[in-house]
Amino acid sequence: xxxxxxxxxxxxxKSFGGVHALKGVDLEIRKGEIHCLAGENGxxxxxxIKAISGVHEIDGGEIEIEGEKVEKxxxxxxxxxxxxxxxxxxxxxPNLTVAENIALNGEVKNKARLVDWKEVHRTAEEAMNQVGxxxxxxxxxxxxxxxxxxxxxxxxxxxxxxKLLILDEPTTALNEKExxxxxxxxxxxxxxxxxxxxxxxxxxxxxxxxxRLTILRNGSxxxxxxxxxxDTARFTKDMTGHDVTSAKYAPEESGEEIFxxxxxxxxxxxxxxxxxxxxxxxxxxxxxxxSGRGEIGEAxxxxxxxxSGRIYLNGKEIQIKSVNDAIKxxxxxxxxxxxxxxxFMQRSILDNVVVSSIRKYFxxxxxxxxxxxxxxxxxxxxLSIATPSAKPAVRNLSGGNAQKVxxxxxxxxxxxxxxxxxxTVGVDIGAKSxxxxxxxxxxxxxIGIIIISDDLPELLTNCNKIIIMRDGRIGEVTDNTIERxxx
Amino acid sequence: MNNTTKTSKQRDDHIVVLFGxxxxxxxxxxxxxxxxxxxxxxxxxxxxxxxxxxxxxFGMMACMIAGGIDLSLVGIMNLSGxxxxxxxxxxLPIPLAILAALAxxxxxxxxxxxxxxxxxxxxxxxTLCGLEVYSGLVLAITGGPAVNNMTDAFKNIANGFVGPVxxxxxxxxxxALLVAFVMKYTIFGHNIYFLxxxxxxxxxxxxxxxxxxxxxxxxxxxxxxISGVIITSHLNSAKSSNGSTYTLLSLLIVVLxxxxxxxxxxxxxxxxxxxVLLQLIAxxxxxxxxxxxxxxxxxxxxxxxxxxxDVVLEKRALKRxxxxxxx
Numbered sequence: 001x002x003x004x005x006x007x008x009x010x011x012x013x014k015s016f017g018g019v020h021a022l023k024g025v026d027l028e029i030r031k032g033e034i035h036c037l038a039g040e041n042g043x044x045x046x047x048x049i050k051a052i053s054g055v056h057e058i059d060g061g062e063i064e065i066e067g068e069k070v071e072k073x074x075x076x077x078x079x080x081x082x083x084x085x086x087x088x089x090x091x092x093x094p095n096l097t098v099a100e101n102i103a104l105n106g107e108v109k110n111k112a113r114l115v116d117w118k119e120v121h122r123t124a125e126e127a128m129n130q131v132g133x134x135x136x137x138x139x140x141x142x143x144x145x146x147x148x149x150x151x152x153x154x155x156x157x158x159x160x161x162x163k164l165l166i167l168d169e170p171t172t173a174l175n176e177k178e179x180x181x182x183x184x185x186x187x188x189x190x191x192x193x194x195x196x197x198x199x200x201x202x203x204x205x206x207x208x209x210x211x212r213l214t215i216l217r218n219g220s221x222x223x224x225x226x227x228x229x230x231d232t233a234r235f236t237k238d239m240t241g242h243d244v245t246s247a248k249y250a251p252e253e254s255g256e257e258i259f260x261x262x263x264x265x266x267x268x269x270x271x272x273x274x275x276x277x278x279x280x281x282x283x284x285x286x287x288x289x290x291s292g293r294g295e296i297g298e299a300x301x302x303x304x305x306x307x308s309g310r311i312y313l314n315g316k317e318i319q320i321k322s323v324n325d326a327i328k329x330x331x332x333x334x335x336x337x338x339x340x341x342x343x344f345m346q347r348s349i350l351d352n353v354v355v356s357s358i359r360k361y362f363x364x365x366x367x368x369x370x371x372x373x374x375x376x377x378x379x380x381x382x383l384s385i386a387t388p389s390a391k392p393a394v395r396n397l398s399g400g401n402a403q404k405v406x407x408x409x410x411x412x413x414x415x416x417x418x419x420x421x422x423x424t425v426g427v428d429i430g431a432k433s434x435x436x437x438x439x440x441x442x443x444x445x446x447i448g449i450i451i452i453s454d455d456l457p458e459l460l461t462n463c464n465k466i467i468i469m470r471d472g473r474i475g476e477v478t479d480n481t482i483e484r485x486x487x
Numbered sequence: 488m489n490n491t492t493k494t495s496k497q498r499d500d501h502i503v504v505l506f507g508x509x510x511x512x513x514x515x516x517x518x519x520x521x522x523x524x525x526x527x528x529x530x531x532x533x534x535x536x537x538x539x540x541x542x543x544x545f546g547m548m549a550c551m552i553a554g555g556i557d558l559s560l561v562g563i564m565n566l567s568g569x570x571x572x573x574x575x576x577x578x579l580p581i582p583l584a585i586l587a588a589l590a591x592x593x594x595x596x597x598x599x600x601x602x603x604x605x606x607x608x609x610x611x612x613x614t615l616c617g618l619e620v621y622s623g624l625v626l627a628i629t630g631g632p633a634v635n636n637m638t639d640a641f642k643n644i645a646n647g648f649v650g651p652v653x654x655x656x657x658x659x660x661x662x663a664l665l666v667a668f669v670m671k672y673t674i675f676g677h678n679i680y681f682l683x684x685x686x687x688x689x690x691x692x693x694x695x696x697x698x699x700x701x702x703x704x705x706x707x708x709x710x711x712x713i714s715g716v717i718i719t720s721h722l723n724s725a726k727s728s729n730g731s732t733y734t735l736l737s738l739l740i741v742v743l744x745x746x747x748x749x750x751x752x753x754x755x756x757x758x759x760x761x762x763v764l765l766q767l768i769a770x771x772x773x774x775x776x777x778x779x780x781x782x783x784x785x786x787x788x789x790x791x792x793x794x795x796x797d798v799v800l801e802k803r804a805l806k807r808x809x810x811x812x813x814x
Contacts, residue, residue, distance in 0.1 A: 323691070323693050324693060335691050341687050343688055345685070351677070351681070355681055356693045359674065365672075367671075
């Protein structure tokens with residue numbers, strides 16, 4: 001039995017400055033198993049991966065690989081022992097082709113001075129066959145969707161003789177079909193005896209793929225076991241340390257229409273989209289990537305305006321031709337990609353909160369610093385953003401807190417309609433349910449809330465009306481009494 | 488208090504470093520050449536020199552904080568200078584000549600900004616073309632030789648005194664205060680920081696990015712024009728090759744002053760200290776009769792040191808931040 005264990009960690013400790021990121025973590029990964037590592041953001045998952053891959057030197061504890069104790073693990077040792085990590089940003093070269101990305105590494109390692117292009121192609125094809133990926137080897141990587149880039153990264157890991165493949169939150173940017181495909185690949189690698197560790201905190205995905213599960217909380221080991229030993233209640237409890245209730249959102253029927261669109265079209269994106277929502281409603285929009293779900297949000301916010309159709313807000317027809325039009329009509333939008341579209345990472349929380357409402361603070365000849373600070377402090381308190389003040393740069397915040405800053409930015413503009421595209425992507429369970437509570441509160445106050453998401457459980461619990469987009473058209477409209485959504 | 492408190496501790500460290508460097512130069516000169524360095528005459532000669540490229544550097548600063556760069560500043564400076572010079576020579580009143588110069592500079596900058604923003608061409612390329620175009624225009628207008636011998640009143644702008652102090656110092660201080668106010672207390676100033684820090688997020692936050700880019704470059708052009716008036720008055724001459732070293736010098740100044748070449752960061756106080764520091768050093772070399780090459784070398788080393796220090800300080804600040812904020 002012990003021979004089956006590929007990696008064994010005992011009491012791993014790591015601290016940065018005064019912060020104990022890992023306080024004695026145990027972990028056992030067996031050959032040919034799919035092991036999920038779960039925990040809220042900031043629980044030490046990333047630090048643990050970096051300790052395993054040799055990026056961080058550990059302060060205490062033991063690492064054993066295939067029964068052999070490893071002293072002082074460096075990144076090269078980890079690679080030589082077959083540990084390959086696929087991070088969220090994949091570390092691939094966007095301007096090189098698929099084949100080059102997969103195979104050039106090996107060429108460099110063999111100290112080849114000239115590149116043997118036939119060999120490169122052969123290696124790449126072989127890796128893709130092994131993994132079961134079907135990609136054009138000559139296409140430039142930047143032209144591939146996220147899922148494709150991920151496949152390339154996996155191929156690269158495989159030709160480097162991976163024995164343990166670590167995937168850091170591999171499904172965050174994938175749609176359901178792509179996730180399914182990824183699981184197929186992962187299972188086929190497992191068949192080949194490769195150990196796989198997946199960092200994930202979506203319970204439904206863990207149930208689908210994992211054999212065993214280890215949960216961390218605040219840098220400490222909480223529990224480990226077969227996936228069958230966990231039910232939802234235990235999982236949430238182990239993750240958060242307390243029970244999280246999730247009652248379905250059911251507002252009182254107000255009958256007062258606040259937002260309506262008729263026949264919205266944007267060529268190549270979506271066609272003839274009509275819906276309406278009443279006061280108190282939270283409307284969910286879902287669908288596969290490319291079905292038009294995200295594009296509707298971008299259009300209503302004026303990033304890529306609609307070409308035809310009518311939009312009515314609080315009974316009045318409005319025109320949205322630009323972001324400025326949207327803001328003038330008090331429409332707020334939390335974009336899909338928080339880091340590149342939503343936040344100014346180097347700027348302070350204060351700056352990020354007031355950016356879209358800064359006009360309010362311009363009196364006479366200058367901006368009123370004190371008023372801006374009051375506004376930021378107000379939202380920090382209101383949304384319980386974990387920070388000592390409004391001054392630190394947003395990059396210091398965790399995903400959940402950063403997302404609350406984006407939400408504050410729009411709440412500070414007094415929105416009448418608030419569209420959120422993937423509001424809880426990369427946000428841990430605790431903050432996720434806080435954000436959901438905030439949105440429910442806003443809807444009760446009469447703000448129209450539209451959640452665009454591929455997180456179906458999220459929509460089923462928090463929206464009282466759900467639109468499913470298929471190929472740019474509304475495929476189905478449903479309430480949240482159903483148990484499952486078919487995309 | 489806004490800018491000093493809201494940017495991370497790191498910039499304040501940067502300013503301490505600049506102060507330290509200034510004190511180092513002053514102490515060193517006190518030991519080596521105290522008697523000639525610390526004289527009223529030498530102080531005055533320094534004050535006469537730095538305002539023209541100092542004002543220019545603020546333009547560079549604004550563009551760089553916005554995530555761009557303005558390599559055309561010297562071209563704008565000379566085109567504005569020639570505009571003023573020719574109008575003075577034509578007998579028009581000084582205020583009118585100055586206004587025309589400022590209008591020309593602002594228009595040149597706005598043109599740069601419009602090309603950059605509307606066609607999405609990198610600022611570096613557009614303003615490099617701008618430098619050639621505006622310098623070429625000066626040559627075309629003057630036909631080659633400098634425009635010399637303006638009226639005494641015009642010469643006095645940059646050469647006159649207010650009491651014992653060269654008047655141009657007050658122009659510089661006024662410009663520095665104006666720029667600091669714009670960056671700190673206006674929506675436009677904040678938008679410059681937002682744009683430079685994340686252009687996409689700026690758009691998603693409802694900032695009119697094209698307008699901000701045009702305004703930033705127009706602002707830079709205005710500052711270029713002010714320095715054009717100063718240098719033309721100072722040298723009593725306007726031509727296309729005036730201040731040809733100022734492009735690189737102003738780049739050196741803003742980066743040394745703590746402006747992030749990637750945009751989003753930088754303060755007027757840092758740039759001002761950097762201007763003064765470089766003037767102190769330049770003057771020290773003149774007094775020591777050291778060769779110019781040595782000065783260039785020293786400036787280069789200084790910049791490298793400043794950049795390395797920045798990285799070190801940034802790392803320290805990040806560590807500190809990760810300690811104070813719960814995740």
